[in-house]
Amino acid sequence: MEITLVILKPSAVQRGIMGEVISRFEKKGIQIVGMKMVELTDEILSEHYSHLAEKSFFGRIKDAMRVSPVVVMALKGLDVINVVRKLAGVTNGRDAQPGTIRGDYSMSVQENIIHASDSPQSAEAELKRFFSENEIFNYSHHLLPYLYAND
Numbered sequence: 001m002e003i004t005l006v007i008l009k010p011s012a013v014q015r016g017i018m019g020e021v022i023s024r025f026e027k028k029g030i031q032i033v034g035m036k037m038v039e040l041t042d043e044i045l046s047e048h049y050s051h052l053a054e055k056s057f058f059g060r061i062k063d064a065m066r067v068s069p070v071v072v073m074a075l076k077g078l079d080v081i082n083v084v085r086k087l088a089g090v091t092n093g094r095d096a097q098p099g100t101i102r103g104d105y106s107m108s109v110q111e112n113i114i115h116a117s118d119s120p121q122s123a124e125a126e127l128k129r130f131f132s133e134n135e136i137f138n139y140s141h142h143l144l145p146y147l148y149a150n151d
């Protein structure tokens with residue numbers, strides 16, 4: 001089992017679609033093992049988006065993430081990092097496939113509803129960045145036999 005980090009960005013919070021997005025993960029059979037609302041600082045965003053530090057839009061995306069609180073989530077499942085990236089869709093909401101979260105809810109590159117870790121290495125670093133150990137829960141999910149059978 002893997003755990004990945006998802007952030008419901010201010011675009012999800014402001015538009016009142018947090019519940020719809022969370023519901024998609026639950027219906028897919030992904031287990032929510034951590035979730036909280038937080039206000040992000042410029043410092044934590046500079047670290048989180050350090051791979052984009054040279055881009056002209058670096059300041060803008062950090063500011064956009066501070067327009068309102070966000071919801072950070074730890075999601076658990078088999079291959080969940082990859083599965084959640086697929087559910088999210090590509091970065092630009094206008095290019096994202098219908099049926100994906102960005103494809104269904106976003107018309108923007110910047111305001112694209114969610115962040116999702118893109119590799120096991122980034123999931124590990126990002127979970128540590130946004131959660132302390134006692135905020136990620138290990139509990140049994142009674143649907144597991146139905147979700148995965150003998151996978």
Ligand code: IDP
Nearest residue numbers: 052057061090091109110111112114115116118
């Ligand atoms: P990802 O979120 O799909 O993994 P990244 O390239 O890591 O994409 O970019 C992080 C975030 O920065 C994107 O989700 C989006 O909000 C924003 N972003 C990326 N490229 C652009 C751009 O060209 N203009 C404005 N914002 C951008």
